[in-house]
Amino acid sequence: MSQIIIQNLSFTYEGDYTPVFQNLDLRLDTNWKLGLVGRNGRGKTTLLRLLAEELEGTGTISCPEPMAYYPRPAADPERPALPVLLEAAPELEEWQLIRELYRLGLDEEILSRPFSSLSGGEQTRAQLAALFGAEDCFPMLDEPTNHLDSSGREQVARYLRSLDRGFLLVSHDRAFLDGCVDHILALNRTGPEIMRGSFSTWLEEKEARDRGESARNEKLKGEIRRLEDAARARKQKADAVERAKTGISSQGIVKHGLRPYLGEKSRKGQQQRLNMERRAERAIREKSALLQDIETADSLKLFPARHYSQRLVEGKNLSIHYDGRTICKGIDLTVEQGERVCLEGGNGSGKTSLLRLILGEEGSYTGQLWRVPGLEISYVPQQADHLTGSPLDWAEEQEIDLTQFLTILRKLDFPRALFERDMAGYSAGQKKKVLLAASLCRSAHLYVWDEPLNYIDLFSRMQIEQLLLEYRPTMLFVEHDKVFREKVATRRVTL
16 A cells, blocks of 8 residues: 655645645545545646646655656647557557557557547547556546546446556546545645545535534524623623713712722623623634535526527427538427426537537538527537636626626635636636626526536536526536436437
């Protein structure tokens, strides 16, 4: 049994004032199948890059073996896949690579094809084969599911579960995590937490702990109010005694010992008031120590528009053509108000192409496609790489309500400091939140979302689920997160 030992690790990005990590201490067993979870911006990718020595912080990191990091961009993707993959893992033998390809459901014939010609899912599985084919390194995977369809995710989860070695995995897909990890490392607000078990086990324990802290918090709130009221009443009483003492002194009344008596009474009253204030301060300090690790999930709001027509979209016998070939055919599709229709199918089955046709973009197709006149659509594209510049300026260009836009982002745990920064420097998850917030700002008849949860953290996913179930907008979406699909979709259409 060997361990990765992290001691007193601190790291801050250049130009930033908030440390990502400060005096971080961790001990990780290399035999663990370890899932790394946390809100966007908590440092999951940063930790992997520090372990892989792509970033340099202060403190010490002790690793028993070299760290291998996924994803690793291909130096020349136009070359055949074989040299591209072997270049990423020079110590790997070709037979080892082929062995792992088969275990991941790929045929060795892909090795002779240009790497760029492989689908996103094929590229992911091929790179994972190269990563795990090498046996003298510790694998670290940063969101490998983002280019995998549903069947691909299940296949990779089975593969990872079958391994007799450990790895460190960043993923926001709950079903995927449950399918392949045996430990969870959570980057919470107050620091890291390690627990043995699946993601669902960790989440159940965290929610139970959060409920306990919330109940204790409510009790403390009541105690604080009681102490504050008592201190206020004691202060009024002490002040009244002090005023009486002052009045007696000004009149020169000293008979019967009233002045010493009132002086002692005033002193005791003031002391009791100070004691109550100190108790209230202690209760407030105790309360402030609670709820720091509770992931706040403030409810979001949505105002979908109603259309006079019950049926919004209809396609009959649709076939979509791209680059001289037919990518899907014989599609019958209807979307009626109140439905949340999920498009399913493997990579390359035409899901995104069909969404673009419904959006009104030009494309080659046969069959019939009808959209109700006056249809207002709110769209979240699959990619967010195009976002640059100030988010405030961008929101103004999109003609969305700035206050509502910023409020939604804050509820999705978006740091205020990012409002003043160029979006080009945002993480992938932060960019996707910008697109989701903009979509939620629009009152639309139909919400068209193309893989909206890519890079979005687990807690934000659950917030969005609750929003959609509460406001029930009409939707047409593509999403490979199994739990999200099962909770949100009212109907599924397979291409």
